[in-house]
Amino acid sequence: xxLQATVFSxxxxxxxxDVFDLAVxxxxxxxxxxxxxxxxxxxxxxxxxxxxxxxxxDIEAVMEAQAPMLKRRRILPARRSxxxxxxxxxxxxxxxxxxxxxxxxxxPTKARYARRDLRLIDSTLVRPGAGAAEWARxxxxxxxxxxxxxxxxxxxxxxxxxxxxxxxxDITLAKKAxxxxxxxxxxxxxxxxxxxxxxxxxxQRCRFVTRLKKNTRLTVLSRRPVPANSNITFDRVVRLPSxxxxxxxxxxxxxxxxxxxxxxxxxxxxxxxxxxxxxxxTIAELYKTRWQIELFFRWIKQNLHIHHFHGRxxxxxxxxxxxxxxVYLMVKLAHMATxxxxxxxxxxxxxxxxxxxxxxxxxxxxxxxxxxxxHTPRDAxxxxxxx
Numbered sequence: 001x002x003l004q005a006t007v008f009s010x011x012x013x014x015x016x017x018d019v020f021d022l023a024v025x026x027x028x029x030x031x032x033x034x035x036x037x038x039x040x041x042x043x044x045x046x047x048x049x050x051x052x053x054x055x056x057x058d059i060e061a062v063m064e065a066q067a068p069m070l071k072r073r074r075i076l077p078a079r080r081s082x083x084x085x086x087x088x089x090x091x092x093x094x095x096x097x098x099x100x101x102x103x104x105x106x107x108p109t110k111a112r113y114a115r116r117d118l119r120l121i122d123s124t125l126v127r128p129g130a131g132a133a134e135w136a137r138x139x140x141x142x143x144x145x146x147x148x149x150x151x152x153x154x155x156x157x158x159x160x161x162x163x164x165x166x167x168x169x170d171i172t173l174a175k176k177a178x179x180x181x182x183x184x185x186x187x188x189x190x191x192x193x194x195x196x197x198x199x200x201x202x203x204q205r206c207r208f209v210t211r212l213k214k215n216t217r218l219t220v221l222s223r224r225p226v227p228a229n230s231n232i233t234f235d236r237v238v239r240l241p242s243x244x245x246x247x248x249x250x251x252x253x254x255x256x257x258x259x260x261x262x263x264x265x266x267x268x269x270x271x272x273x274x275x276x277x278x279x280x281x282t283i284a285e286l287y288k289t290r291w292q293i294e295l296f297f298r299w300i301k302q303n304l305h306i307h308h309f310h311g312r313x314x315x316x317x318x319x320x321x322x323x324x325x326x327v328y329l330m331v332k333l334a335h336m337a338t339x340x341x342x343x344x345x346x347x348x349x350x351x352x353x354x355x356x357x358x359x360x361x362x363x364x365x366x367x368x369x370x371x372x373x374x375h376t377p378r379d380a381x382x383x384x385x386x387x
Contacts, residue, residue: 006356007364008050009069012043014333015326016101017073023097032089036078041086042095043075045323046330049305050352056080056310066356087316095322099161102329106155106336118286119159119181120151120293121188123170124301126321131312136165145314147306147321148173151293156344157332158296158325163318171197180204187290195240199251202274209287212258212270217241221255227281233260233268235280259283300324303348338365 017039024030024038033041040063047066048059063070063077070076078086125144128136136145144166149158162177170191186201186208193213201208212218224235238258244250259271259280273283301307304324309317335347338361350368351361 006066006069006358007351007361008047008066008355009073010361011050011330011334011351012046012073014102014105014330014337015042016098016105019101020094020098023094027091027093029091029094033086036082036086037074037076038090038094039074040076040078041083041090042098042323042326043070043073044078044083045319046327048310048320049324049327050355052305053310054308056083059083059310084311087311087319088313089315090319092315092318092322095319095326099322099325099329102326102333103157103159105333106157106329117181117184118153118289119184119186120153120290121149121170121174121178121186121192122151122290122293122297123148123173123191124297125166126306126309126317128309128317129312132309132314132317135314136317137167142166145317146170146173148178149293149296150178151296153289153292156296157329161321161325163314163321175200180206182206185209185286187286189290195244195250195252198274202252202254207273207275209271209273209275209283211287212272214270218258224280227279230281231262232280232284233262235259237276257283261287299345300328303345304328334361338362340365340368342368 020038020042029038036044044059044063047053047062048056051058051062053059053062057080060078060080060083067077123146126147127144130143132145133143136143146164146166146168148160148162148164148170150160151157152159159181160179162173164173171194174192175194175197180201182204184206186206188208188210190211190213192210198208198210218236218238218240221237221239224237226232226235236258237255239255240250240252242250242253254274255276256272256274257276257280259273260268261271261284262268271283271287275283304327306321306324309320311317311320331348331351332344334351335344338347340347342365346368347365350364354364
């Protein structure tokens, strides 16, 4: 009997539709979108990511062509104007509920945080176009939005994201909306230079590693020996300034460590951490892993569709970014389920090349193992790290 499911349809099996349907009901996700169901809307945005749609017309054409295959999942095609209207008004909460459920599948023990659980914090700019100037301002002549992300480098997945205007400071969003995982380790750069935020992390028994500003006044409490033949220049137990201003007391009053390191470029920087036990080399390596979130940003911008947006409202941009993250997680789940040995990036390239073919994913994986993916980029494996 011939196969009756395309690769795209089999990828959709990894979407937790029960979670999505429940979230749609809880958040009244069908209100104002009667001509396009939430399931059809989500599937359309996922297809747009996988085919690198240049506009809603591309998505409309693909969904119409695949209508017989998708009908069994209660997914119907939609016209361009209907998609545009839904992008503007449908709440993003059901999409984000799917992300949380998929993360739980990828990391079922993530609720039991420990010091070995590393989280990287950063943001990246996206440009939704001049039509988004009302909410996405960065500079006087630049329209840009920020995607704030908490990234798990061990599982290679984002555990949190938020969309704001480009002029929103990273630390403002982190203090307002970012969840803190008790007992985890956090690494971040100067965008999160805030003693109050550091104190919040410490109160949750979290270890953090960041960079100090050059003008930070420190009180040296003791000096520790520096490892031989390393890039560590000094290791000191220090105390931060007791006051931030005449009327403000520094909430982080505990001793910490200032560690000087020399980068490969010869540049010298000073790290700060609340970890008084680990070696200076370990702290330096933790900070170095922060670059993995930069590689994640680079990968999704190269492989997913967040450089051209199908809507200009903040809700439309948020939905498209959520769809991009869902595609990323969906492909990782399919990669795990098939037991593919090649990297996720190679698997992704092969899947998109055969997206609407009637072929079993396991057979597709066998082809990857024998011959590799066609047109695989040089940096296809750049997200494959071992910590």
